[in-house]
Amino acid sequence: MKLFLDTADVETVSQFWSTGLIDGLTTNPTLMMKAGKLPDKVYYDLKHLGIKDISMEVVADTSEGMLAEASRLISLFGSVVTIKVPCTPEGLKACKEMANQNIRVNVTLIFSAAQAILAAKAGATYVSPFVGRVYDQHWDGRHLIEEIADVFATHQIKTEVLAASIREPIQVTDAFRVGADICTISVPIFYQLYKHVLTDKGLEKFDQDWQKLVGG
Secondary structure: OEEEEEOOOHHHHHHHHOOOOOOEEEOOHHHHHHHOOOHHHHHHHHHOOOOOOEEEEOOOOOHHHHHHHHHHHHHHHHHHEEEEEEOOHHHHHHHHHHHHOOOOEEEEEEOOHHHHHHHHHOOOOEEEEEHHHHHHOOOOHHHHHHHHHHHHHHOOOOOEEEEEOOOOHHHHHHHHHOOOOEEEEOHHHHHHHHOOHHHHHHHHHHHHHHHHHHHO
């Protein structure tokens, strides 16, 4: 059971990495745009924080283009690189070639078990079903995770299920409960995992009692 952060904000990642609760990181072009820095600079800084697994998305129309960018990233950043490709014919073609070279691949934009099966056949290290976007379409994102995990378990597939696009803390719990290996979450969701109204009330009561004890 692993937690990845879904962000490209190096300063924020540094704060959370120090908790010892984060196992890796996922990024995408949208997150890079929000960070406002060139991707290579972000990857360099993240690597030097000590993060061992960073999903780096390659953007190209052809498998050859994806492979070329993957090769460039690996030459720069080495063993921390996990290459993200979309679940498209070209993306899976690139995935198969990289898997043959023992390169970690995260196949993203998964919305069905059938897509996850194809990605696993292509040798993906991770498949990333987008839980939140499935719920946005009024489908059951939890069921999608469960279906993929069941198929993989039945056929003893080593590809890990990485639940992505998580909108609220309960989706983290649900994803792990039905078989996700990893959840990648935004910074606000990570904060919310700590929170519970009864924890807050308990801390308040303990503090009041302590003040009475030491103040009396």
